Amino acid sequence: ATGLAKSMSGGLVEHHLSKGFIKDGELHAREYSIEKFYKKNRYIKRYIFDYKKKKIKKVMKKWKNGKLAYNYSKTLGHFANNDMLTLYPNIMRFKNKNNTGSYTIRAAGAEKEGSRLTFTLPDAKSAKRILDDLDIDDGEIIKLFLKRRSLSNGKGNLTFGIGEDGIVKKATLNKLKLFGTLTAKRIK
Secondary structure: OOOHHHHHHOOOOOEEEEEEEOOOOOEEEEEEEEEEEEOOOEEEEEEEEEOOEEEEEEEEEEEEEEEEEEEEEEEEEOOOOEOOOOOHHHHHHOOOOOEEEEEEEOOOOOOOOOOEEEEOOOOHHHHHHHHOOOOOOOOOEEEEEOOOOOHHHHEEEEEEEOOOOOOOEEEEEEEEEEEEEEEEEEOO
């Protein structure tokens, strides 16, 4: 599958980096960057968080065949302390203080979702069924709903089966075009 994915993506390499601080036990992003390389192209997207002004600046640069194709920046129409890498630990912290149900969280990097991501903390009966589907004996579930071009009909979900230690045992991303469901399993 790795060779097929590499071939289909044109040898895509992608790096995500989040820098920030911790306040009251919650992660707060100061800068989030995504850097992609494929073939002779390079793409950088950076989010810079200004907590005083409650603004997030998004900077995008793209190089084609080694030449700068565009350099664009804008201010997002919302503010949040989350990026795509702080979401999981912050949702885990949130989970420990809240009841089952559906919740919405804002995050930089989720513009396709209107910068709002919906996630559910299922009740015990639903969680047991999902854990059984994931072939996990015990634990908890968080389900995150996504909108991406790489998903059939543009929508899918990422389900985390979390062990008692708070670490993901198994995760599934469903509705991927060409692949169906992608499963990642912790082996150690």
